[in-house]
Amino acid sequence: MNKNLLDGVKETLLMGPGPSSVRESVYKAMGKPTIGHLDPYYYKIMNGIKEQLQTAFETKNQVTLSISGTGTAGMETCFANLIEKGDRVLVLINGYFGMRMKDMAQRMGAKVTGLEFEWGTPVDVGTVASELEKNDYKIVALVHGETSTGVRNPAQEIGKLAKKAGALYLVDAVTTFGGLRVPLDAWNIDAVYSGSQKCLSCPPGLSPVSFSKRAFKKATERKDKIPNWYLDIGLIANYWEDKKRAYHHTASSNLNYALYQALYDFIKEGPDKVFARHAEVHRYLVGKLEKLGLKMFVAEGSRLPMLNAVVCPEGVDEAAVRRKLLKDYHIEIGSGLGPLAGKIWRIGLMGHTARKKNVDTFIAALGELL
Amino acid sequence: MNKNLLDGVKETLLMGPGPSSVRESVYKAMGKPTIGHLDPYYYKIMNGIKEQLQTAFETKNQVTLSISGTGTAGMETCFANLIEKGDRVLVLINGYFGMRMKDMAQRMGAKVTGLEFEWGTPVDVGTVASELEKNDYKIVALVHGETSTGVRNPAQEIGKLAKKAGALYLVDAVTTFGGLRVPLDAWNIDAVYSGSQKCLSCPPGLSPVSFSKRAFKKATERKDKIPNWYLDIGLIANYWEDKKRAYHHTASSNLNYALYQALYDFIKEGPDKVFARHAEVHRYLVGKLEKLGLKMFVAEGSRLPMLNAVVCPEGVDEAAVRRKLLKDYHIEIGSGLGPLAGKIWRIGLMGHTARKKNVDTFIAALGELL
Numbered sequence: 001m002n003k004n005l006l007d008g009v010k011e012t013l014l015m016g017p018g019p020s021s022v023r024e025s026v027y028k029a030m031g032k033p034t035i036g037h038l039d040p041y042y043y044k045i046m047n048g049i050k051e052q053l054q055t056a057f058e059t060k061n062q063v064t065l066s067i068s069g070t071g072t073a074g075m076e077t078c079f080a081n082l083i084e085k086g087d088r089v090l091v092l093i094n095g096y097f098g099m100r101m102k103d104m105a106q107r108m109g110a111k112v113t114g115l116e117f118e119w120g121t122p123v124d125v126g127t128v129a130s131e132l133e134k135n136d137y138k139i140v141a142l143v144h145g146e147t148s149t150g151v152r153n154p155a156q157e158i159g160k161l162a163k164k165a166g167a168l169y170l171v172d173a174v175t176t177f178g179g180l181r182v183p184l185d186a187w188n189i190d191a192v193y194s195g196s197q198k199c200l201s202c203p204p205g206l207s208p209v210s211f212s213k214r215a216f217k218k219a220t221e222r223k224d225k226i227p228n229w230y231l232d233i234g235l236i237a238n239y240w241e242d243k244k245r246a247y248h249h250t251a252s253s254n255l256n257y258a259l260y261q262a263l264y265d266f267i268k269e270g271p272d273k274v275f276a277r278h279a280e281v282h283r284y285l286v287g288k289l290e291k292l293g294l295k296m297f298v299a300e301g302s303r304l305p306m307l308n309a310v311v312c313p314e315g316v317d318e319a320a321v322r323r324k325l326l327k328d329y330h331i332e333i334g335s336g337l338g339p340l341a342g343k344i345w346r347i348g349l350m351g352h353t354a355r356k357k358n359v360d361t362f363i364a365a366l367g368e369l370l
Numbered sequence: 371m372n373k374n375l376l377d378g379v380k381e382t383l384l385m386g387p388g389p390s391s392v393r394e395s396v397y398k399a400m401g402k403p404t405i406g407h408l409d410p411y412y413y414k415i416m417n418g419i420k421e422q423l424q425t426a427f428e429t430k431n432q433v434t435l436s437i438s439g440t441g442t443a444g445m446e447t448c449f450a451n452l453i454e455k456g457d458r459v460l461v462l463i464n465g466y467f468g469m470r471m472k473d474m475a476q477r478m479g480a481k482v483t484g485l486e487f488e489w490g491t492p493v494d495v496g497t498v499a500s501e502l503e504k505n506d507y508k509i510v511a512l513v514h515g516e517t518s519t520g521v522r523n524p525a526q527e528i529g530k531l532a533k534k535a536g537a538l539y540l541v542d543a544v545t546t547f548g549g550l551r552v553p554l555d556a557w558n559i560d561a562v563y564s565g566s567q568k569c570l571s572c573p574p575g576l577s578p579v580s581f582s583k584r585a586f587k588k589a590t591e592r593k594d595k596i597p598n599w600y601l602d603i604g605l606i607a608n609y610w611e612d613k614k615r616a617y618h619h620t621a622s623s624n625l626n627y628a629l630y631q632a633l634y635d636f637i638k639e640g641p642d643k644v645f646a647r648h649a650e651v652h653r654y655l656v657g658k659l660e661k662l663g664l665k666m667f668v669a670e671g672s673r674l675p676m677l678n679a680v681v682c683p684e685g686v687d688e689a690a691v692r693r694k695l696l697k698d699y700h701i702e703i704g705s706g707l708g709p710l711a712g713k714i715w716r717i718g719l720m721g722h723t724a725r726k727k728n729v730d731t732f733i734a735a736l737g738e739l740l
Contacts, residue, residue: 002418004631004634005414005415005418005630006399006402006415006627006630006631008411008414009402009403009405009411009415009627010403010405010411011403012403012404012405012406012409014404014405014406016406016408018620019404019405019406019407019620019623021404022403022404027401029376030400030401030624031397031400031401032376032379033379033380033381033382033392034382034384034389034391034392034567034573034574035379035380035382035384035389035702036382036384036386036389036702037389037574038386039382039696039702040696041378041379041380044375044378045375045376045379048372048375068439068440068443068574068575069438069439069443069600070438070600070619070620070621070622071619071620072599072600072618072619072620073438073439073443073600073619075599075600076598076599076600080597080598100599103595103599104599106595107595107596107597107598107599108597109597195620197404197620197622203404203622203623203624203625204404204407204438204620204621204622204623204624205438205575205622205624205625225473225476225477226477227450227477227478227479227597227598228446228450228477228597228598229442229445229446229470229473229474229477230439230440230442230443230445230446230601231600247707248442249440249441249442249443250388250389250440250441250442250565250567250574251440251574252440252567252573252574252575252625253389253573253574254400254573254574254575255573255575255622255625257376257379260375260376261374261376264374326409326410332405332406332409334408337617
């Protein structure tokens with residue numbers, strides 16, 4: 001018998017683009033006894049998660065739930081359900097995840113316009129406004145926090161434009177949810193997805209998703225069945241609804257315990273306090289990085305608090321630094337994606353990770369390595 | 371602040387159609403510290419899981435991995451990748467999951483023939499043989515163990531027919547894998563999926579999947595992109611391959627720890643011994659049920675050891691019995707699906723649940739209730 005590889009798993013300070021470090025309360029929740037996906041007590045927990053997500057997303061949307069897959073499954077849920085063949089879709093792209101949205105929308109048979117902006121800069125509201133005046137779109141899609149660059153996009157402003165244009169507004173809140181406000185109803189967001197493993201600090205595997213009435217209507221009244229049984233929001237909503245509880249798939253009670261606990265902790269700490277903590281620890285990190293002589297990749301004002309892109313200084317082997325941080329200090333940070341590979345580090349301050357002491361630990365290690 | 375619902379989660383003896391009861395070793399594994407999906411140590415664990423799955427599936431298939439979703443995500447992975455629009459697909463149906471396959475295949479734009487057999491009886495090999503002689507099919511799909519009825523289908527024999535017909539052979543091993551042999555190479559199976567929460571006794575959330583060379587070739591050389599980014603097997607295989615490790619999605623280290631440990635325990639106990647244990651405990655259960663005067667729904671010879679469908683006696687309120695078992699005895703069993711709702715109970719003996727002492731506990735409780 002081979003040795004058990006799990007014996008070698010080491011506690012790691014997760015300061016990359018997610019997953020983030022998990023609270024003890026969440027590990028403990030996840031380890032509670034598995035119960036059935038059709039157990040009435042599990043339904044209570046589902047209802048609890050729905051209410052918690054409604055609170056955290058500041059929404060009255062009835063269709064607010066966790067998808068049994070990662071953030072990308074949430075993305076797929078939104079695109080697969082909302083796009084009908086031939087729909088014109090405007091995807092706003094200023095990073096890797098905007099590109100992924102475009103690929104996904106194209107696979108659904110949409111006529112996709114990808115409106116591109118320089119990586120590291122935010123989506124420009126004026127450019128979007130004139131595009132929406134020129135052409136009719138059924139859907140406008142935006143990544144709120146572009147995890148690949150650390151840019152915060154103007155999600156509220158784009159929401160106003162989408163509403164004016166009569167388009168459904170689809171937002172990626174994978175990285176922002178739980179660390180920045182994402183008020184669905186106030187911002188006219190029709191469909192949103194996130195991931196459990198970012199600012200909620202839950203292990204990966206679930207994707208919080210919410211559909212407005214209007215979005216759900218389009219998804220469930222379309223003529224052709226959606227080309228995705230697993231992520232068919234109509235079928236999934238029938239499982240989440242108390243009056244129906246129609247079996248769809250075997251949801252993971254353990255992962256959902258973890259999500260419940262993470263949301264419980266988030267609400268108990270107080271969303272505003274959590275957001276303030278993210279902002280404060282972000283400023284603390286930026287100050288420390290600048291003292292080390294490092295430059296932020298994104299201009300002040302457009303930076304995400306939970307995902308900090310830092311320019312790798314010339315002459316420094318960025319991959320070697322990451323490797324040593326992980327191997328010798330048990331600290332994980334992220335690399336650049338696509339055109340930013342080798343050029344930036346991505347330092348996450350998500351959820352439970354967003355603590356000054358973690359910044360101190362990281363900065364001390366980085367200081368030694370540079 | 372509301373009370374924490376997780377305080378009310380009770381240890382339950384899971385004797386339904388899955389999830390099954392989870393070993394202490396697996397809970398412990400799942401609670402190990404979360405690490406990143408791009409951590410080199412996590413790659414080692416992925417390689418470990420791949421080798422374990424190759425052992426358990428008796429296959430040399432390189433594309434053998436866990437999908438980040440439940441068994442139905444595995445089903446979707448197989449259908450979405452293998453079906454090109456207009457492909458003729460033969461789905462063999464003798465229960466709920468065969469019906470689900472048909473729906474899924476149709477959503478992919480296949481020309482689907484659903485060959486139906488009476489629920490509770492196995493797929494008839496002769497009928498399939500003559501259908502395959504009459505018509506050309508690109509894909510033949512079979513549910514090995516029909517979880518809705520407790521029937522074991524002749525997967526090996528259908529594999530021979532599919533091979534002779536030159537069709538790809540797609541098998542659902544959700545319920546059977548880990549409790550009955552599913553030797554992919556020997557049975558000519560081109561694509562298979564299972565679930566973590568059945569005979570492997572791992573919490574739900576992952577789906578073991580394997581593609582033959584031929585199946586992977588069809589999936590990756592097709593002209594149109596598959597209408598599913600999350601489950602695109604080419605992208606996923608690039609993440610699982612040591613030489614590539616191309617980021618695709620944030621796989622759940624914790625769930626994969628649990629799967630690794632469940633497979634570790636399976637291989638350590640010895641697959642043949644595990645299969646023998648399932649067979650023995652199944653016979654033990656059937657004997658006890660018959661002593662209570664109950665009748666099995668499926669004829670001897672076609673019964674699944676891990677999923678036992680029992681006819682609910684006339685005059686007994688089947689739902690009330692299940693409710694009382696769960697509420698007063700903390701034992702979960704399953705109800706009938708579709709046309710079998712209200713008519714049968716489904717008693718699972720999967721993985722760790724397949725122990726004589728669990729049968730004794732259940733039979734004692736059922737005896738009191740009848």
